[in-house]
Amino acid sequence: MFDFSVWLTIAIMHAVAVASPGPDFAVVLKQSLQKGKKAGIWTSIGVGSGILVHVVYSLLGVGLLIQANDWLYEVLLYAAAAYLVWIGFGALRSMPSENQTQDVPAAKGTSKNAFILGFITNGLNPKATLFFLALYSLAIPTDTSLSVKLAYGVYLAVATGLWFVFVSLLASHASIRRIYQQKGYWFDRLMGVVIILMAILLVVSQ
Template sequence: MGFDFSVWLAIAIMHAFAVASPGPDFAVVMKQSLQQGRAIGIVTSLGVGSGILLHVAYSILGISIIIKATPWIYQSLIYAAALYLIWMGIGAIRSQANSGTSLKSDDIVSHSAMKAFFIGFITNGLNPKATLFFLTLYTLAIPVESSLVSKSLYGLYLAIATALWFVFVSILASHHRVRKSYITHGYIFDRLMGAVLIAMAIVLVLTQ
């Protein structure tokens, strides 16, 4: 079975609702964009989009079903994600008032870019909610008889659409006026964001 427009439309609608709902990806892109600037925020967004390809790959290979059907593997994924969120949250909560007096430059050095990309990639890649989303998508929304090429094209769309959405978020968050306000009140945002990330980790563990 080849590419089906109606299947793609169903995928696009499901994805739109999923990607627009606040989660770790949104929190990390916002944090990176405000702290490091537009360029780093965009690179982080591209990392998040690339993380989607990881979910697509194991969904196509059927590994997502194995992960879901094997409790200890799935639980390990959840705990790893929770620990990662807590680690980021603690770092944000430790933010100090007036720790900086000027906006950081948007100039990207290779080390910063690689780190930003990795942060986005690992945040999305460790998200068990994404695992469940793709498990549902590739077992229910996408017909089993769909060709490998079609399944790959659907996945590529999801990765690109995710990246574009978060690039848009990073552009808004890194607007000069927004970042200028961040200089004065940034530590408050950082601490709130840290609390949100830790709360996400706790909810993630308790609701599984």
């Protein structure tokens, strides 16, 4: 049965994670700034679709592992907290630079290539792997039905895609590019604080 409180927890954790600095943001920003709105939107759709890769292996493996090994819960908890602290401090160390985007190889030409670029960037991101394993094992009760778990996963994919479509639309404007290049490090630092606080809450709430 669908649990609104569980969904709300997932939505909040996902919102913080998806808005934090990372390869998905970098590749969508780069595609949007360099190749325009269409490329940015298709890259965003690819990123959202890549979320389903993490959802599928989370559903197939983590629940069974948690049921068979009680100690794995705490391992995942502290691994997730350590990971969040690590990326949080990395964001806090962000400094001003002439170009805030990462040098991510961009697809050339078609919308298909843009989609594939976004899909691979998210699907093969090891940081996303750890985050989604922790998210599914900590936020979703193990007795939740498969259909509801799938519904949560579809929400995560759609919400991710919509967020990055929004980012791509904003980044298509030259004025936004100039602002980000000058002040983007302040956004990175703010998200670093939020991520570290989330890691602390994960540990002290247990």
